[in-house]
Amino acid sequence: MIVMKFGGSSVATSAAIARVRSIVSSERRPRVVVVSALGGVTDALLSAVASAEAGDSATALGVVDALRERHRDTARALLAAVPAALLSALDDCWSRAFQRLRGMARTGRATARLRDEVAAVGELASSLLVRSAFEDGGLRTMWVDARRAVATDDRHGAASPLFGPTAERLRWSILPALERGNVPVVGGFVGSTLRGVTTTLGRGGSDLSASLIGACLQAEEIQIWTDVDGLLTADPRVFDRPRPVDALTFGEAGELAHFGAKVLHPAAVDPAASAGIPVRILNSSRPDAPGTLIAGHHHARPGLAALACHRDLAALEVDCPPGTRERVLAELFGECAQAMLPVHLAALADSRISIVAGSGAPLENVTKAIGRRLSLRRRDGLALLAAVGEGLRERGPGEEHAVAPRWSPADVFAALSGISLHLVSRAPGSRHIAFVLSDADLPAATARLHHEFLSAPAWSDCSAAFGVAAAGGAR
Ligand code: ADP
Ligand code: ASP
């Protein structure tokens, strides 16, 4: 059995959904299909929440109206005849969103719980639509309500899945359909607490749903179908000539995802890695391209695997009065936790603490809270670039057999000479070197490292080292 997850761009239009249908139809193994919301829908729903919170119910309801029309138009373009049951199930989704948004506009407040109820509508609607498209194409399917499939804690907006309770739920929500030879179709990103309250797993969380479902059902493979040819050697939005990486270890994939390779949600690596299930990243517009295989075996690529980056970052430099540095550290990280602001890097100098984080509203809140008590400076326009590869990891006891790194951090810094680096992160045992630099220098730094270390495959037959046959058959 395999899990096939299709992201927002893979289900954005009727033509894209038709491609998904043909990919799923041509797969012979039993499969569970996980889908994201149609491309752009989650952004639209969250913008509706923001409008409702600001008391602008006309805009909020207008957004949902447009989404309702978009789903109807997609269904009409896709299906020979649109079943009344589909229209009424979709209408239930939109009515729920309308009702919650009206409530928010009335009170001027969106609780995290209500926000999740609105955000979840995107995946509930897309899974209904995709399921109908499959049926229309002759596949036997079953729609699975994600709220009855994935169990989570109650951290609304960024809930963590609960493995045991999810496995239990899948036993009665998904397994019976698989046993009957049907294709279960479930929305990603969405779950519910043990009390049944709707939650979401955080932006990009459908990858995590797929990995979790795959791990719970002990799938032989988890496929992440997206709009690029695999995990690429660099972010294609920053560098125009990246190439797909043929194979990665879970460790490399996890660090690349953590440092901004958006094609995979960072939390999606863990469930698959713990269960030892290979993950393939594939392009739904070019289903015959080989993609990237992520598996657990230690391979011997001697160089870098890929680069990843985060943009739109800012540094906050806080001055600490003598003897207060540890207390200020605690305060600063306390504020960041409260604002749900991930800190990418932190550095201590004699009487100064610097943190680097996303430059949006949460940093604004931390700046205000800390700025009331201490003097600080903020520097915008920064980026973080990371070079990742097993070849960068120092070998520990018992790992002497591994190929020694062919290059060291010194080579990376030499390749970047003339580019000004503000902070550097290099942890023992990790597979990365990361540095903060001006966003304006990011494309040049990426191009230089790519040219120096990644312009040709460093190890052309890595996939052989993964034992591809054992991982579910070469494609
Ligand atoms: P989906 O909607 O399928 O989940 P995402 O937009 O979440 O797709 O992720 C795919 C996008 O990730 C690509 O279109 C690409 O712009 C971006 N991306 C950033 N870094 C990388 C990388 N190293 N390899 C592949 N894609 C990357
Ligand atoms: N639709 C959600 C988002 O846009 C989840 C996902 O696409 O993975 O974040």
Ligand code: MG
């Ligand atoms: Mg994604």
